[in-house]
Amino acid sequence: MSDNQKAVTKFEMSSSHAIMPRIVIVLGMVATVVTILYFTPMPDHTFKSCDRPCHALDWPMICRIQLNVEMYQTMSGVCKDCPNNSSHCNNKYCASADGKTRGIITANRQIPGPDIQVCHNDIMVIDVINKIPGHNLAVHWRGQPQNEAPFMDGVPMITQCPILGYTKFQYRFRASSPGTHFYHAFSDSDRADGFFGALIVRQPDKLEPHRKLYDEDLKDHVILLSEWAGELTSDFSVQDDKPKSILINGKALSDIMSAVSIFKVNKGSRYRFRLAYTGGNFGCAMELSIEKHLMKIIAVDGKPVKPYEVSSITLNKGERVDFVLKADQEVRGYELRVTSKCRGYNVKGLALLNYESSLLINQKKDIIRNVEPRNFDTLTCSSEIGKVCVSDVMAFDKMPEELQEVNRRIYLNFDYVHVDKKEDTYVGWKDKKYRVNNISFTFPSSPILTQPEDVPLSTICNDLKIPKKCENEETCECVHVEHIPIGAKVELILFNAAADDQEFIFHLHGYHFHVVGSRHFEDSVTMDDIKNMDDKNELFKRNFNSPILKDTIRLPKNNALGVRFKADNPGFWILRDEKSGGYTRGMDVIFQVGSYKDMVSMPSGFPSCGSFVGPDFFLI
Numbered sequence: 001m002s003d004n005q006k007a008v009t010k011f012e013m014s015s016s017h018a019i020m021p022r023i024v025i026v027l028g029m030v031a032t033v034v035t036i037l038y039f040t041p042m043p044d045h046t047f048k049s050c051d052r053p054c055h056a057l058d059w060p061m062i063c064r065i066q067l068n069v070e071m072y073q074t075m076s077g078v079c080k081d082c083p084n085n086s087s088h089c090n091n092k093y094c095a096s097a098d099g100k101t102r103g104i105i106t107a108n109r110q111i112p113g114p115d116i117q118v119c120h121n122d123i124m125v126i127d128v129i130n131k132i133p134g135h136n137l138a139v140h141w142r143g144q145p146q147n148e149a150p151f152m153d154g155v156p157m158i159t160q161c162p163i164l165g166y167t168k169f170q171y172r173f174r175a176s177s178p179g180t181h182f183y184h185a186f187s188d189s190d191r192a193d194g195f196f197g198a199l200i201v202r203q204p205d206k207l208e209p210h211r212k213l214y215d216e217d218l219k220d221h222v223i224l225l226s227e228w229a230g231e232l233t234s235d236f237s238v239q240d241d242k243p244k245s246i247l248i249n250g251k252a253l254s255d256i257m258s259a260v261s262i263f264k265v266n267k268g269s270r271y272r273f274r275l276a277y278t279g280g281n282f283g284c285a286m287e288l289s290i291e292k293h294l295m296k297i298i299a300v301d302g303k304p305v306k307p308y309e310v311s312s313i314t315l316n317k318g319e320r321v322d323f324v325l326k327a328d329q330e331v332r333g334y335e336l337r338v339t340s341k342c343r344g345y346n347v348k349g350l351a352l353l354n355y356e357s358s359l360l361i362n363q364k365k366d367i368i369r370n371v372e373p374r375n376f377d378t379l380t381c382s383s384e385i386g387k388v389c390v391s392d393v394m395a396f397d398k399m400p401e402e403l404q405e406v407n408r409r410i411y412l413n414f415d416y417v418h419v420d421k422k423e424d425t426y427v428g429w430k431d432k433k434y435r436v437n438n439i440s441f442t443f444p445s446s447p448i449l450t451q452p453e454d455v456p457l458s459t460i461c462n463d464l465k466i467p468k469k470c471e472n473e474e475t476c477e478c479v480h481v482e483h484i485p486i487g488a489k490v491e492l493i494l495f496n497a498a499a500d501d502q503e504f505i506f507h508l509h510g511y512h513f514h515v516v517g518s519r520h521f522e523d524s525v526t527m528d529d530i531k532n533m534d535d536k537n538e539l540f541k542r543n544f545n546s547p548i549l550k551d552t553i554r555l556p557k558n559n560a561l562g563v564r565f566k567a568d569n570p571g572f573w574i575l576r577d578e579k580s581g582g583y584t585r586g587m588d589v590i591f592q593v594g595s596y597k598d599m600v601s602m603p604s605g606f607p608s609c610g611s612f613v614g615p616d617f618f619l620i
């Protein structure tokens with residue numbers, strides 16, 4: 001054996017010696033991992049609350065929630081001695097409302113439906129089980145852009161088939177937009193009848209721009225307001241759809257009901273409250289104030305704003321406002337009042353702010369407030385003394401500079417015409433046909449996002465493509481789709497040209513927009529006048545200095561409004577007429593952003609639906 005060979009053998013021997021311990025170490029590690037995995041509980045598949053303090057380094061959680069949608073009743077048997085014994089009004093499954101019995105539509109037999117409180121980027125897995133025979137529905141997750149899953153936006157016949165009675169639809173989406181939001185049945189009347197709930201998306205303290213302004217952000221400090229009528233409003237035969245009172249978290253004061261919602265605070269702390277106006281049949285603006293307390297507004301529609309201190313807040317159906325309340329008054333109870341006046345009705349809501357105790361030991365004299373009342377109104381009014389409007393409030397983040405120029409401008413004229421009394425007024429509420437640019441919106445016969453091949457092209461329309469049947473008609477009923485190229489910088493000019501004093505509210509799905517301009521006209525003007533003024537740059541002076549970001553906006557009579565957004569979320573997004581009853585009254589518009597190849601495709605097995613016409617020679 002040569003020296004060389006010896007060296008090689010030695011080397012082989014020594015390496016084979018070293019392999020054994022390595023194998024042992026690797027096996028040991030594998031065994032450890034297997035043991036750990038074995039003893040780690042798998043996520044359970046039942047209802048699970050994702051409510052927890054949010055930390056930047058934590059993994060997102062999968063939140064499994066089940067919403068059983070049923071016809072139900074206020075003051076059902078489980079309410080026992082409510083309202084005589086007010087503790088019974090808090091019994092499980094007791095929807096007490098104003099203490100009067102009426103039909104309701106609920107998720108899990110409660111009003112509001114279960115709270116969904118999660119951390120930013122958690123994955124929602126929500127089973128909606130429709131237990132109402134003969135009634136179909138869909139659920140919209142307001143404030144969530146659904147970038148990854150546009151087919152989870154909950155718009156029937158646009159992003160999905162409505163959920164039929166006896167069937168289940170599982171919504172899956174990422175809670176990608178932090179803030180105060182809520183979920184609700186897409187249909188306005190179902191929403192007014194009780195199917196809504198909070199969707200609160202918290203983020204880690206480090207990322208929360210106004211975290212230093214408050215000490216507590218409690219689960220119970222969510223305030224959901226809704227108009228309350230005496231009867232089921234979904235019912236076509238409804239006689240009594242007028243608002244009777246205002247529910248605050250499902251409870252209202254009335255002649256027989258004294259059990260109202262209570263919010264607890266400790267003296268000396270600062271609390272973040274999350275306020276949302278979830279719905280109602282009339283959708284009139286509501287004003288909230290809290291006896292002897294000021295409110296510092298920190299976010300609107302889930303997006304942070306530069307803080308602003310006010311004594312009352314006026315908000316519209318669909319809007320959210322976060323405010324900070326400093327508990328600096330004498331230890332006792334205070335009234336939280338909500339009022340709403342419109343269309344001849346004047347309704348009130350009441351809840352209590354109760355001081356539990358004092359945290360301050362050497363309490364100096366109580367602060368005596370002597371400030372001018374100041375109201376925050378989510379209207380785009382021009383500033384006046386004692387009022388702060390959305391046009392006065394600045395977004396916390398700047399508007400992206402690129403949005404100072406736009407390359408797609410869409411003018412939308414909202415009005416209505418009276419339909420021929422003889423022909424079309426077979427029911428009272430059908431005597432007006434609402435329209436956008438003379439088009440009265442109707443839904444396609446299959447969801448346009450998920451079954452484009454089943455939507456007849458002839459039913460789709462816009463200003464440039466009016467179907468043949470509508471030539472020489474003053475109103476055209478069709479599926480109004482406006483196209484927006486992906487990445488376009490868009491400006492919408494909305495104008496309320498309604499003949500009476502009606503105010504409209506619009507909610508844009510898929511996006512938040514910057515409110516860059518508004519103008520009220522004293523005399524009636526037409527859309528042509530508005531376009532002419534805009535061409536000459538005289539419509540309004542646009543504000544690019546951190547204009548507020550919203551997803552819901554109120555449009556009073558004779559008002560023009562300019563809003564901007566970057567079309568970076570491909571899909572079919574509805575600009576929803578918040579005040580329509582049912583699915584639509586004709587004043588909605590769909591924005592198709594991008595082409596089908598830009599859109600995320602739906603998972604396999606996604607439900608489909610549509611019209612049926614048998615083959616030509618069937619049974620003939």
Ligand SMILES: *[C@@H]1O[C@H](CO)[C@@H](O)[C@H](O)[C@H]1NC(C)=O
Pocket residue numbers: 080081082083084
């Ligand atoms: C509550 O008390 C009143 C008067 O005592 C009575 O008429 C009513 O039936 C009671 N209500 C219930 C739900 O027990």
Ligand SMILES: *[C@@H]1O[C@H](CO)[C@@H](O)[C@H](O)[C@H]1NC(C)=O
Pocket residue numbers: 085086087088
């Ligand atoms: C109300 O109901 C609770 C629970 O059933 C009971 O403990 C309490 O005594 C009742 N109060 C009155 C005033 O009847």
Ligand SMILES: *[C@@H]1O[C@H](CO)[C@@H](O)[C@H](O)[C@H]1NC(C)=O
Pocket residue numbers: 417437438474
């Ligand atoms: C819309 O309808 C009105 C009549 O209601 C008509 O005067 C107007 O020219 C129409 N506009 C368009 C763009 O067709």
